[in-house]
Amino acid sequence: MRAMPLRDGQTIEAPVRDLRRVPIHPDNWYPLAWSREVKSGKTLGVHFAGEPIVLFRTASGQVHALEDRCAHRQVPLHAGVVDGEGIRCGYHGWTYDCSGKCVDVPYLGRERLPNGVRAYPCQEVHGLIFVFPGDATLAESRQLPELPSLTDKAFKTRRFGKPVNCHYSFMHENLMDMNHQFLHRKQMGQMRARSLGRRRGDDWVEVDYVFEREGGKQPTGEALVFGSSKNRSDQGGKSVMTIRTEYPYQRLRIRSDEDTLVMDLWIIYVPLDAQQRTNRTFGLLSVRRPSSVPFMLDLAWPLLVWFTERIFKEDRDIVEMEQAAHDAQGADWNHEVFPVINDLRDVLRNCGDRTVIPIREVSDLA
Incomplete structure (x- = not known):
């Protein structure tokens, strides 16, 4: 419940939307595939919040996105073939151009063409294929993320x-x-985070942290990301981590005590199913090469990959446990005490879709 002010100065308790049933808002750019997944002249079937979408790379090398169904018999277009600058259904050969218009039905001719299918704005940048699944007229006014560390x-x-x-x-x-961080104690050792402060706006929230080692040896993987804790201690400085959710994207940056950006993580979680109980994570992790011996990062890269994979697995396992608990309880029983998370929840609620994901029956969760 949340206190809502009235005109006479009194308040009433109003229900707060269950965040776990707030759909992500479609009026943003979302990556639905890596560029490498859509080969030249090939198709790829993907989903956004239950909506089937086909991505295909035409003869010119451009990637396009259409709803993944033929208007004829509703079979998925990703089972068809790319034909020049269009896509041909694998069942009867109906052909659609990149705008979704049906341009050929082999047995009808081009004079009696039926309606086409929906096309989605699509852009390929940063090795990702972004699709705008919402109101297409808003696509040009919504910015794609800027990721200078990649170049x-x-x-x-x-x-x-x-x-x-x-x-x-x-x-x-x-x-x-x-x-x-206690969750990652086997990977990170005895490490404690301390919040330096938080800030928020209508569609964003961010928080700063510093980390202190309470004992134990620093894992090598952590040293690659954060830098050596011994060197930082000897120099009397601490790296500052800033985490920012700017709806719907999330960013984590680590700066040295000299204000040099040493790590830059951009990440997004794209709902796949209509219930939005499964997401596909797309992450870009950029680490600064040591200025003294730049090639050392290349040599140590397999270790960093191993380290970050183990951290991600622990995070994945624990959030899936949270989701299972929410589904079993049928409601959000969370008692959050950390102010920045409460701020974050407000941003996600306010920026999310105003519709509500319906409650699933317990029998459906088995």
């Missing part, structure tokens, strides 16, 4: 991401709340 030769970038069986909001909370 900066001082950084080496890792692309990662896997499906996670939880609502996207659990993922935002997990990254924003660094008090969960």
Whole structure:
């Protein structure tokens, strides 16, 4: 419940929307695939919040997105073939251009063409294929994320991401709340986060952290990301981590005590199913090369990949447990005490779709 002010100065208790049933808002650019997944002249079937979408790369090399169904018999277009600058259904050969218009029905001719299918605005940048699944007239007014670290030769970038069986909001909370370092105690050792402060706006919230080692040896993987804790201690400085959710994207940056950006993580969680209980994570992790011996990062890269994969697995397992608990309880029983997470929840509720995901029956969860 939340206190709502009345004109006479009194308040009433109003129900707060269950965040886990707030759909992500479609009026934004979402990556639905990596560029490498859509080969030349090939199709790829993907989903956004239950909507089937086909991505296909035409003869010119451009990637396009249409709803993944033929207007004739509703079979998926991704089972068809790319034909020049269009796509041909694999069943009867109906052909659609990149705008979704039906341009050929072999047995009818071009004079009696039926309606086409929906086309989605689509852009390929940063090795990702972004689709705008909402109101297409808003696409030009919504900016794609700016990721300067990807083109900066001082950084080496890792692309990662896997499906996670939880609502996207659990993922935002997990990254924003660094008090969960206890979860990673086997990977990170005895490390404690301390919040320096938080800030928020209508569609964003961010928080700063510093980390203190309470004992034990620093894992090598952590040193690659954060830098050596011994060197930082000797120099009397601490790296500052800033985590920002700017709806619907999330960013984590680590700066040295000299204000040099040493790590830059951009991440997004794209709902796959209509219930939005599964998301596909797309992450870009950029790490600055050591100025003294730049090639050392290349040599140590397999270790960093191994380290970050183990951290991601622990996070994935725990948020899936959170989702399972929510489904079993049928409501959000969470008692959150960390102010920045409460701010984050407000942003996700306010920016999310105003519709509500219906409650699933317990029998459907088996």
